[in-house]
Amino acid sequence: MGDTTVTKVDSKHSPSGAMGQKYLASGVHVGMRLWESQPEGKGKKPHSRDYETVGYVVKGRAELHLEGQMVVLEPGDSWVVPRGSTHSYKILESFTAVEATSPPAHAHGRDEE
Numbered sequence: 001m002g003d004t005t006v007t008k009v010d011s012k013h014s015p016s017g018a019m020g021q022k023y024l025a026s027g028v029h030v031g032m033r034l035w036e037s038q039p040e041g042k043g044k045k046p047h048s049r050d051y052e053t054v055g056y057v058v059k060g061r062a063e064l065h066l067e068g069q070m071v072v073l074e075p076g077d078s079w080v081v082p083r084g085s086t087h088s089y090k091i092l093e094s095f096t097a098v099e100a101t102s103p104p105a106h107a108h109g110r111d112e113e
Contacts, residue, residue, distance in 0.1 A: 023106055024098075031104025035097045043090030050110050051101045053081040060095035064088075073097075 009025045011034060016022050024032035038060070046065065056078045064071050064079055066087040073079060081087050105111040 017106065017111055019111070021099075021111070026104045026106065029104075030100050030102045031106060032098060032100050033105065035095060035099065038091050038095040040091050040093055040095075043088050046086045046088045048084050048086050049081075049101075049105070050083065051103055051105050052083040053099050053101050053105075055079050055081075055097050055099040058096040058098065060097075061092040062095050062097075063090040063092060065090070 007025055007027075011022060011024060014022045014024055014034075017033070020035065020038060022034040022036060024034055026032065043063070043065070055073075057073045057075050059075055062073045064073055064081070064087065066081060067085050071079070072092070101110075103110070
């Protein structure tokens, strides 16, 4: 049997990343992060990451641009950004979302711009 240790993370004390994300619980194969009250503004340049991302919008609105496609994300929506795909986000209204990444985005410098 593998590790059966339970992990609890109090988000009030979670570390934050350089892009404004707050790191939540993380396992060997998946990690969670919170984008809380991200301000409206210009979009970031398109980029790709060495991990897959799934997310869920808690509040606000944003555009997700992915490989020539665009969708508007609103509360209750979820999305997938495949590993290695070129994408960018543009926040339209103060935005809060939870994402899970596989492998964990923060490990081995994967989450750095």
